[in-house]
Amino acid sequence: MGRRSRTLAAVVAGGLVAGVLGFAGVAPAGAGTTEPPPGTAAASGIDFSAYEGESLTYVYFTDGPDEAATRSLIERFTEETGVEVDLQLVPFADLETTLQAQLSGGDVPDVARVTNWRPISDAIIDMSEYFGADYFEQFLPGFAATGMGPNGELFAVPSDLTMNGPFINVDAFNEAGVDIPTEWTWDDLVAAAKEVQEANDMEFAVAIDKSGHRVSTVLSQFGTVLLGPDGVALDPAKAEAAITTLTDLMAEDAMSADFWLETGSRYAGANEMFLAGAVPVYISGNWQVGQFAENATFEWAAVPNPCAERCGGFPGGKYMVAFSGSDNPELAAGFVEWMNQSANQAELVAGASWLPTRNDLIEQGIEYPDRSEDMAVFIADVAETPEDTYLSLGSPAFGPSATALVEEIAFVVAGENDPAGAVETLVERMEQALEDVGG
Amino acid sequence: LSNPSPRQRQRRGKLTGRRIAPYLFLIPNMTVFGLFTIWPAINGFRISLYDSNNGRTFEAVGFKNYRRIVDDPRFSDVVRNTLTFVIAYVAVVTILATILAMLLDAQRRGRGPLRAAYFLPVVISPVVVGLVWSWMFTRRTGIVNSVLEDIGLGQPRWLLDKNLAMIVVIAAAVWTHVGFYAMILLAGLKGIPGHLYEAARIDGAGTLQRIRRITLPLLRPTTMVVIVLGTINGFQAFDYVYTLTGGGPVGGTTFIVQYIFERAFQSPIQYGLASAAGVMFFLVVFTATLINYLFGRRKEAI
Numbered sequence: 001m002g003r004r005s006r007t008l009a010a011v012v013a014g015g016l017v018a019g020v021l022g023f024a025g026v027a028p029a030g031a032g033t034t035e036p037p038p039g040t041a042a043a044s045g046i047d048f049s050a051y052e053g054e055s056l057t058y059v060y061f062t063d064g065p066d067e068a069a070t071r072s073l074i075e076r077f078t079e080e081t082g083v084e085v086d087l088q089l090v091p092f093a094d095l096e097t098t099l100q101a102q103l104s105g106g107d108v109p110d111v112a113r114v115t116n117w118r119p120i121s122d123a124i125i126d127m128s129e130y131f132g133a134d135y136f137e138q139f140l141p142g143f144a145a146t147g148m149g150p151n152g153e154l155f156a157v158p159s160d161l162t163m164n165g166p167f168i169n170v171d172a173f174n175e176a177g178v179d180i181p182t183e184w185t186w187d188d189l190v191a192a193a194k195e196v197q198e199a200n201d202m203e204f205a206v207a208i209d210k211s212g213h214r215v216s217t218v219l220s221q222f223g224t225v226l227l228g229p230d231g232v233a234l235d236p237a238k239a240e241a242a243i244t245t246l247t248d249l250m251a252e253d254a255m256s257a258d259f260w261l262e263t264g265s266r267y268a269g270a271n272e273m274f275l276a277g278a279v280p281v282y283i284s285g286n287w288q289v290g291q292f293a294e295n296a297t298f299e300w301a302a303v304p305n306p307c308a309e310r311c312g313g314f315p316g317g318k319y320m321v322a323f324s325g326s327d328n329p330e331l332a333a334g335f336v337e338w339m340n341q342s343a344n345q346a347e348l349v350a351g352a353s354w355l356p357t358r359n360d361l362i363e364q365g366i367e368y369p370d371r372s373e374d375m376a377v378f379i380a381d382v383a384e385t386p387e388d389t390y391l392s393l394g395s396p397a398f399g400p401s402a403t404a405l406v407e408e409i410a411f412v413v414a415g416e417n418d419p420a421g422a423v424e425t426l427v428e429r430m431e432q433a434l435e436d437v438g439g
Numbered sequence: 440l441s442n443p444s445p446r447q448r449q450r451r452g453k454l455t456g457r458r459i460a461p462y463l464f465l466i467p468n469m470t471v472f473g474l475f476t477i478w479p480a481i482n483g484f485r486i487s488l489y490d491s492n493n494g495r496t497f498e499a500v501g502f503k504n505y506r507r508i509v510d511d512p513r514f515s516d517v518v519r520n521t522l523t524f525v526i527a528y529v530a531v532v533t534i535l536a537t538i539l540a541m542l543l544d545a546q547r548r549g550r551g552p553l554r555a556a557y558f559l560p561v562v563i564s565p566v567v568v569g570l571v572w573s574w575m576f577t578r579r580t581g582i583v584n585s586v587l588e589d590i591g592l593g594q595p596r597w598l599l600d601k602n603l604a605m606i607v608v609i610a611a612a613v614w615t616h617v618g619f620y621a622m623i624l625l626a627g628l629k630g631i632p633g634h635l636y637e638a639a640r641i642d643g644a645g646t647l648q649r650i651r652r653i654t655l656p657l658l659r660p661t662t663m664v665v666i667v668l669g670t671i672n673g674f675q676a677f678d679y680v681y682t683l684t685g686g687g688p689v690g691g692t693t694f695i696v697q698y699i700f701e702r703a704f705q706s707p708i709q710y711g712l713a714s715a716a717g718v719m720f721f722l723v724v725f726t727a728t729l730i731n732y733l734f735g736r737r738k739e740a741i
Binding site: 096097100101103104116119120122203257258261262263264265266396397399400403407410411414416433436437438 | 492493494495496573577578579598599681684685686687688689690692693697701704705706707708709
């Protein structure tokens with residue numbers, strides 16, 4: 001594209017932005033973001049005294065108990081630094097469009113908590129400018145790598161981690177006389193689940209959230225992941241085996257096929273099914289611990305992920321990013337760094353029932369106020385989880401590929417395709433998704 | 440009317456004059472309409488010729504987005520689903536609304552409460568309508584199947600079978616809107632002079648004859664309004680469908696607005712592709728409305 005046409009495109013783009021905002025239901029403001037000069041580099045930490053009385057906006061999505069924990073940590077930040085933080089809550093589904101609209105409208109927030117930072121990579125700060133090129137060495141290596149840009153930029157700070165894994169209904173297991181698993185294979189899981197289901201006359205044996213992210217756990221256990229740094233990383237034979245395991249369970253009514261089909265392309269969580277005592281084994285993740293502790297009317301426990309070819313679960317990572325268009329980029333970066341200092345992250349993850357992302361915290365463990373032993377099961381699985389799962393999760397095409405995975409499984413469940421055909425279409429769709437995200 | 444006095448003539452040139460004042464009254468509304476409807480719509484056309492995955496950077500791609508949509512096998516399914524839905528919905532809702540309007544018109548007692556009852560679904564949030572209907576038709580726990588099973592009819596796979604799901608969606612759409620269209624038709628019925636019926640009765644015409652020869656022909660302009668509004672409404676169906684079936688099972692009730700929504704607001708964001716689908720959608724709705732209008736006018740002329 002020549003310079004003139006680029007300028008033309010930029011001019012047109014400015015106008016187009018208004019249109020996009022119009023149909024996004026957001027009032028348009030001016031256009032374009034400004035590149036700020038990088039702040040004064042500091043080897044470690046930021047001198048907050050220069051910013052006393054300033055304020056920061058932090059765009060945040062909440063999964064539940066984490067909001068209070070975040071607010072309380074932010075309060076401490078304000079006490080220590082004199083910098084006010086305005087926590088702007090956004091529903092997760094609107095997070096990306098909100099940030100894009102804010103950026104194109106020139107109403108740039110200072111900091112955000114995101115799951116996918118690549119669509120905004122041109123607008124966020126490289127933390128190495130402030131905290132050195134080795135800053136990310138404090139964090140879980142596989143996860144930290146997914147926060148880095150192509151030239152080693154430290155864009156997205158791994159701020160909290162979730163780990164997928166199974167929960168069991170302990171009462172039902174005891175009733176059936178089936179041992180609580182301390183390690184098990186997929187075959188063990190299916191056999192135990194069916195035995196417990198039968199003994200307790202439960203509706204189903206196994207449940208898993210209708211989510212490509214959760215099914216990625218099964219894929220990983222069968223030895224493959226959707227994506228890698230070089231594009232599609234799926235091993236068709238292994239993926240077929242994983243998908244067949246799930247669809248066979250649905251075909252024999254050990255898993256709910258209705259659950260997979262009735263909600264179309266929408267996400268559906270099977271947590272209510274587990275809480276209602278309709279299923280003894282439920283594959284989800286550590287974020288359920290808080291609400292199960294509050295709502296379950298039976299004894300339950302988190303148990304290790306089952307192994308097939310490999311063990312471990314599948315991670316869900318959130319990052320904190322600071323925007324270069326912020327009024328005080330150095331302050332924004334400093335806030336992100338402060339929130340993820342060892343003691344501060346420990347306080348936050350304990351209150352929020354998250355898993356830590358810092359190596360030192362993973363090593364020493366976290367003292368959770370409630371259900372600490374269940375959280376320990378998930379932390380133990382972090383060590384078991386293969387590194388390629390982080391690369392898959394970190395791929396810019398992970399979101400659409402996970403959606404495609406759910407939809408292709410639905411075709412098999414509905415009898416319109418077989419697992420091999422589903423894998424074939426899935427690969428095609430992932431290639432298209434990679435092209436769409438410019439990967 | 441008397442000739443305007445010189446003073447009145449003078450006022451015509453002022454802001455309060457007849458030539459300018461109407462436009463002044465229109466300005467506030469047209470500004471909002473222009474800024475938030477017309478201008479974004481024009482931009483929608485422009486964006487459809489670009490690729491953008493963030494709404495900030497745009498790359499001109501010509502008609503690539505259109506070609507991609509036309510080549511997308513899912514899009515042809517979506518178009519087929521949409522057309523099936525719109526045709527069935529418009530036909531059923533028009534017939535039912537006409538019958539309902541005539542019944543309400545003939546009703547002597549409790550007219551007000553009855554009208555309110557039929558109109559009620561219109562004011563319920565479509566999202567709630569979708570959720571309630573999805574709970575009703577869930578196979579294992581829905582109230583519909585509980586009743587059907589009790590009377591020995593088994594558990595139909597309402598939301599698990601493409602055809603049945605389409606029927607449920609059409610039924611939900613009809614239930615939501617029939618009251619609204621019935622009110623429009625009721626107003627049309629009130630406009631038919633009573634003496635025509637009287638004359639027909641004297642001539643010995645029966646009820647069916649009166650409906651066929653007087654009511655339906657004279658109601659045609661109103662019916663056309665209902666058909667045009669119903670067509671537009673049908674094409675725009677999204678919110679209650681999304682909460683009812685999520686477009687499933689396996690895409691069986693995915694309509695064009697959901698297709699656009701998913702391209703624009705689900706990762707990966709593809710504003711260009713979504714806009715191109717939006718433009719095609721606009722052309723289809725515009726053509727359908729035009730055909731309806733011309734067809735209706737021709738009929739009227741006859």
